[in-house]
Amino acid sequence: MSKKRTGVFVCHCGTNIAATVDVAKVAREMAAENTVAFTQEYVYMCSEPGQESVVQAIKDNKLDSIVVTCCSPNLHEKTFRDNAQRAGINNFTCEIANIREQCSWVHADKAKGTEKAIKISRSVVRRVNRNQPMDAIAVSVTRRAMVIGGGIAGIQAALDIANAGIEVILVEKQATIGGRMLQLSETFPTLDCSQCVLSPKMVEVKRHPKVKLMTYSEVQEVSGSVGNFRVKVHKRSTFVDPDKCKICDHCTEVCPVVVPNEYELGLTARRAIYIPYAQAIPASFTLDEDACLGLNPIRCGKCKDVCEAGAIDYDMRPQTVTEDVGAIVVATGFDLYGPENMPELGGGRVEDVLDGLQFERLISASGATKGHILRPSDHKEPKEVVFIQCAGSRDPAKHCAYCSKICCMYTAKHARLYKKHVPDGRAYVFYIDIRSGGKGYEEFVQRTMEDDDTLYLRGRVSKLYRKDGKVRVHGTDTLTGQNVEIDADMVVLALAMTPSKGTAEIAKTLKIGRDKDGFLAEAHPKLRPVESVTGGIYLAGAAQAPKDIPETVAQAGAAASKVIALLSQATLSRSPLIAKVRPSHCTGCGMCVEACPFFAIRLENGKAIVNEALCEGCGSCSATCLRAAIDVKNVTQMQIHEMIEACLA
Amino acid sequence: MIKLQDIRDTARDMLAKGEARAVIGYRRGSRGMLAEPAFLTRPEEADELVWDPTCFHNLSLYLVHDRKHLAHARKTAGAPVAVIAKGCDARSIVVLLQEHYFQREDVYIIGVSCEGTGVVDERKLAGHLNGAQAISAAFDGDDFVFTTAEGEKRLPAREVMADRCLECCSPFPKEHNLAFGEDKTGRQLEAPFAALDRFEAQGAGERWDNWARHFDRCIRCFACRSVCPMCYCDECVVDSITFPVTTATTAEEKASRIRWIERSAARSENITYLMTRAMHLAGRCTDCGECDRACPVNVPIRLLNNKMEKEAREQFGFEPGASIGGPSLVASFLDNDPGNFIR
Ligand SMILES: Cc1cc2nc3c(=O)[nH]c(=O)nc-3n(C[C@H](O)[C@H](O)[C@H](O)COP(=O)(O)OP(=O)(O)OC[C@H]3O[C@@H](n4cnc5c(N)ncnc54)[C@H](O)[C@@H]3O)c2cc1C
Ligand code: SF4
Ligand code: SF4
Ligand code: SF4
Ligand code: SF4
Ligand code: SF4
Numbered sequence: 003m004s005k006k007r008t009g010v011f012v013c014h015c016g017t018n019i020a021a022t023v024d025v026a027k028v029a030r031e032m033a034a035e036n037t038v039a040f041t042q043e044y045v046y047m048c049s050e051p052g053q054e055s056v057v058q059a060i061k062d063n064k065l066d067s068i069v070v071t072c073c074s075p076n077l078h079e080k081t082f083r084d085n086a087q088r089a090g091i092n093n094f095t096c097e098i099a100n101i102r103e104q105c106s107w108v109h110a111d112k113a114k115g116t117e118k119a120i121k122i123s124r125s126v127v128r129r130v131n132r133n134q135p136m137d138a139i140a141v142s143v144t145r146r147a148m149v150i151g152g153g154i155a156g157i158q159a160a161l162d163i164a165n166a167g168i169e170v171i172l173v174e175k176q177a178t179i180g181g182r183m184l185q186l187s188e189t190f191p192t193l194d195c196s197q198c199v200l201s202p203k204m205v206e207v208k209r210h211p212k213v214k215l216m217t218y219s220e221v222q223e224v225s226g227s228v229g230n231f232r233v234k235v236h237k238r239s240t241f242v243d244p245d246k247c248k249i250c251d252h253c254t255e256v257c258p259v260v261v262p263n264e265y266e267l268g269l270t271a272r273r274a275i276y277i278p279y280a281q282a283i284p285a286s287f288t289l290d291e292d293a294c295l296g297l298n299p300i301r302c303g304k305c306k307d308v309c310e311a312g313a314i315d316y317d318m319r320p321q322t323v324t325e326d327v328g329a330i331v332v333a334t335g336f337d338l339y340g341p342e343n344m345p346e347l348g349g350g351r352v353e354d355v356l357d358g359l360q361f362e363r364l365i366s367a368s369g370a371t372k373g374h375i376l377r378p379s380d381h382k383e384p385k386e387v388v389f390i391q392c393a394g395s396r397d398p399a400k401h402c403a404y405c406s407k408i409c410c411m412y413t414a415k416h417a418r419l420y421k422k423h424v425p426d427g428r429a430y431v432f433y434i435d436i437r438s439g440g441k442g443y444e445e446f447v448q449r450t451m452e453d454d455d456t457l458y459l460r461g462r463v464s465k466l467y468r469k470d471g472k473v474r475v476h477g478t479d480t481l482t483g484q485n486v487e488i489d490a491d492m493v494v495l496a497l498a499m500t501p502s503k504g505t506a507e508i509a510k511t512l513k514i515g516r517d518k519d520g521f522l523a524e525a526h527p528k529l530r531p532v533e534s535v536t537g538g539i540y541l542a543g544a545a546q547a548p549k550d551i552p553e554t555v556a557q558a559g560a561a562a563s564k565v566i567a568l569l570s571q572a573t574l575s576r577s578p579l580i581a582k583v584r585p586s587h588c589t590g591c592g593m594c595v596e597a598c599p600f601f602a603i604r605l606e607n608g609k610a611i612v613n614e615a616l617c618e619g620c621g622s623c624s625a626t627c628l629r630a631a632i633d634v635k636n637v638t639q640m641q642i643h644e645m646i647e648a649c650l651a
Numbered sequence: 652m653i654k655l656q657d658i659r660d661t662a663r664d665m666l667a668k669g670e671a672r673a674v675i676g677y678r679r680g681s682r683g684m685l686a687e688p689a690f691l692t693r694p695e696e697a698d699e700l701v702w703d704p705t706c707f708h709n710l711s712l713y714l715v716h717d718r719k720h721l722a723h724a725r726k727t728a729g730a731p732v733a734v735i736a737k738g739c740d741a742r743s744i745v746v747l748l749q750e751h752y753f754q755r756e757d758v759y760i761i762g763v764s765c766e767g768t769g770v771v772d773e774r775k776l777a778g779h780l781n782g783a784q785a786i787s788a789a790f791d792g793d794d795f796v797f798t799t800a801e802g803e804k805r806l807p808a809r810e811v812m813a814d815r816c817l818e819c820c821s822p823f824p825k826e827h828n829l830a831f832g833e834d835k836t837g838r839q840l841e842a843p844f845a846a847l848d849r850f851e852a853q854g855a856g857e858r859w860d861n862w863a864r865h866f867d868r869c870i871r872c873f874a875c876r877s878v879c880p881m882c883y884c885d886e887c888v889v890d891s892i893t894f895p896v897t898t899a900t901t902a903e904e905k906a907s908r909i910r911w912i913e914r915s916a917a918r919s920e921n922i923t924y925l926m927t928r929a930m931h932l933a934g935r936c937t938d939c940g941e942c943d944r945a946c947p948v949n950v951p952i953r954l955l956n957n958k959m960e961k962e963a964r965e966q967f968g969f970e971p972g973a974s975i976g977g978p979s980l981v982a983s984f985l986d987n988d989p990g991n992f993i994r
Contacts, residue, residue: 626982
């Protein structure tokens with residue numbers, strides 16, 4: 003191996019680096035390195051003249067590798083690798099030494115900062131010495147997409163992608179698409195009917211030639227990576243053929259089983275065979291296998307007897323379907339924080355204490371009471387209703403630390419709708435403060451307070467319990483400093499929004515991260531808000547963070563456009579920096595197989611084998627292997643060893 | 652109580668019927684009372700087998716050797732090897748199976764329960780014998796009975812048992828083809844990690860001083876590594892001397908052999924070796940105690956490995972060798988790990 007000719011380019015980043023690091027000294031020290039043939043410092047290496055000087059220096063000095071000591075490789079690794087390529091050398095012989103985020107920004111003492119910058123730079127110079135030139139791997143792209151979750155977010159994303167001519171598979175866990183929005187009555191700030199806006203979109207999804215709808219289905223397994231995912235979807239059996247079902251309702255009339263209706267949040271009951279809502283898509287009944295007496299004509303079989311359309315098939319089996327897609331949008335939505343976690347607010351066991359979604363069903367024209375507000379315990383119209391905001395939100399000590407963002411708005415909406423239905427009723431709202439940022443939102447809240455004469459009480463509720471047929475609410479009004487006691491006919495809790503149940507599992511299946519509150523994590527909070535940390539997987543809707551419908555729809559559109567842009571490329575280039583096994587050292591223990599988050603390794607004849615198409619070069623295997631038998635290219639154990647040595651010297 | 656005759660009969664039977672290629676067990680040794688590993692291939696040798704409190708060797712080591720010999724001779728296994736395994740030894744076999752070192756059908760585990768006691772710690776025993784040499788040792792209920800030139804000496808097992816046996820809660824080999832002795836899972840003569848806890852009760856300075864003394868003493872004979880069934884690597888990462896160079900070894904490969912440690916048995920190098928080894932045994936060491944026993948200069952290696960075991964148990968609820976199908980410690984993570992970085 004002939005001696006390397008490395009060029010080192012030290013960036014000042016204005017004063018970002020130069021103020022804490024003696025850049026000239028770094029350059030001098032690097033010049034003394036055995037393999038360094040050229041050094042240069044410049045005020046903004048990433049500026050146009052800075053980049054040009056790198057290209058020129060490579061050509062003039064016949065450099066075969068470069069180290070740019072500047073900011074994080076996240077920012078400019080690509081920039082400088084492109085420059086290396088422009089200058090005619092292999093782009094993988096360019097490495098970044100981060101002396102900004104990892105040095106100048108976190109230190110104050112210039113002498114020590116300089117010393118550290120020198121160590122960091124030297125270690126990268128040593129690393130580059132052993133870098134191999136490499137070519138990016140070109141992979142073809144599967145021009146199909148999958149959307150997981152059929153709420154408004156998923157529906158919107160699927161339609162946007164399909165309208166660009168790309169085939170989409172929409173996977174929904176429930177028997178119908180629509181998600182939470184289908185449960186809402188009217189929506190702030192315009193008070194238009196939720197189902198009326200949503201239904202046409204649901205029908206459009208169903209009819210769209212480019213959308214393949216899979217309801218009652220869940221993603222089981224995902225392999226592959228950006229551009230080429232392979233997804234296994236498990237479709238549960240509905241035991242009813244949606245194409246034959248005429249929605250005549252004869253089956254429910256005979257079904258002897260009664261269970262709480264989850265779509266009505268337990269406010270009403272349904273039969274073992276049921277349709278979630280009149281607007282359900284697919285428009286078909288579903289037989290709930292767990293509730294049914296046994297899918298067996300001998301035990302019951304009543305529904306099958308009355309079904310004139312012959313739509314019921316007790317022998318229908320669940321199916322597992324494998325789909326190849328190039329990109330995935332995750333829109334698995336939200337659930338409400340469990341009231342059982344809040345003994346101070348009744349722990350979910352006090353009658354006539356409802357959550358926001360239950361109240362939505364109560365005032366919805368399609369709900370159990372046909373839009374009449376009647377309280378569950380005695381079906382009487384409640385004359386005094388207490389709404390409690392931030393139930394479970396903004397309470398880092400006991401519940402969720404974050405603000406659920408939409409509760410101020412929907413509580414105002416609830417209060418107004420309540421007054422519309424019960425003009426002689428009285429609505430109280432307990433709040434911490436009102437957050438009504440959004441077009442027309444503040445005006446909406448003001449109208450609720452003024453026109454609808456809702457009494458807003460600033461303070462928390464300390465306890466509530468049932469007393470004399472009412473719910474006694476103890477709270478404080480922090481503005482007057484007085485304790486308040488209200489005997490309410492009904493209480494509505496604006497429970498915190500949490501990631502939907504199963505978010506942890508789906509995140510694990512897809513190998514995407516979650517944030518500290520369990521919502522799906524975006525790749526960058528500001529610059530990449532709809533991308534997950536895994537390439538080719540995008541996020542939309544309340545699964546990423548609490549948000550209302552307009553924001554959900556906007557994010558869904560953004561995710562769709564990312565998918566369209568990705569799938570418009572003919573090929574993608576993959577990093578060649580992937581794992582490589584040294585068979586002579588491998589004992590076939592299989593720890594790397596377990597450690598690999600991308601299922602890229604298998605054992606064959608007692609040795610580990612890396613699947614190059616699946617490996618992401620994360621290095622988990624290399625860190626796990628006890629025998630140093632598996633390395634990531636250009637980040638080999640030897641390189642790491644020498645980098646450590648350079649740092650310790 | 653285990654009847655020795657049962658073990659002998661089993662071995663004889665298996666060898667006679669060709670159900671085992673060999674039986675690895677214990678025989679009376681040539682050094683005083685101590686048993687030594689025995690490799691039987693003929694039925695008539697079965698009567699050589701013994702079972703007493705000096706059967707401390709972890710015989711699963713020889714299953715590893717057997718594999719290496721087979722690989723070297725390019726032979727396939729054929730009939731299984733039968734091996735006598737105590738609770739801790741059987742757990743070692745489970746770890747080896749987990750790591751695909753051999754297949755379950757390649758080994759026939761003749762489990763022996765340590766019942767109420769365990770194996771003897773020679774150093775502890777020496778303190779009780781006042782210079783006398785024991786000629787033999789036997790189990791008797793909660794006692795060990797030693798025969799010396801002066802006659803019989805009966806000692807409560809607890810007083811001369813190895814620390815690890817005192818702390819052991821699973822002296823019964825859960826994974827076995829055949830097992831002798833009572834299942835005393837859950838028995839506990841001392842709290843788990845009691846010896847480690849005693850050591851850790853010292854201040855940091857004291858602990859460091861102690862370790863410095865121990866590390867200084869290590870002569871890097873590698874007895875600990877050689878006796879350990881888990882240290883089966885063809886090339887140990889800390890040991891660039893045994894780097895296998897074949898005709899296929901490229902110049903690049905030769906050039907990129909890392910010298911993690913220098914040859915000299917200096918403190919810094921010894922630390923690197925013993926710490927690396929402890930890390931490599933996290934989630935794999937089943938506390939068979941062999942390294943600790945084999946060390947000629949009394950480095951308390953067990954404390955290092957025990958520390959890893961304790962952390963693994965307390966942090967992740969992980970117990971090495973609990974089940975063949977289970978995940979390995981270093982290659983798995985918990986979804987509900989409190990550390991955000993991992994999600
Ligand atoms: C009481 C209340 C009132 C509200 N009122 C308003 C309002 O007036 N105006 C407004 O703008 N917003 C309102 N919102 C907010 C609105 O409901 C949300 O913004 C919107 O529903 C978010 O849509 P989504 O598609 O992200 O999630 P969701 O509606 O939760 O849909 C997610 C879908 O994904 C499915 N799913 C989940 N996991 C999986 C899986 N693993 N596989 C497949 N499918 C899965 C679910 O079954 C569901 O169909 C209100 C919210 C509440 C709680
Ligand atoms: S962890 Fe190392 S030794 Fe074990 S199978 Fe993987 S590469 Fe081979
Ligand atoms: S570097 Fe190793 S662990 Fe990471 S994806 Fe590749 S094979 Fe898997
Ligand atoms: S710890 Fe003991 S057995 Fe191990 S190498 Fe050192 S001296 Fe040898
Ligand atoms: S490290 Fe020591 S105690 Fe642990 S398995 Fe190896 S030899 Fe046994
Ligand atoms: S110390 Fe590690 S690398 Fe060395 S033999 Fe033991 S397990 Fe293998």
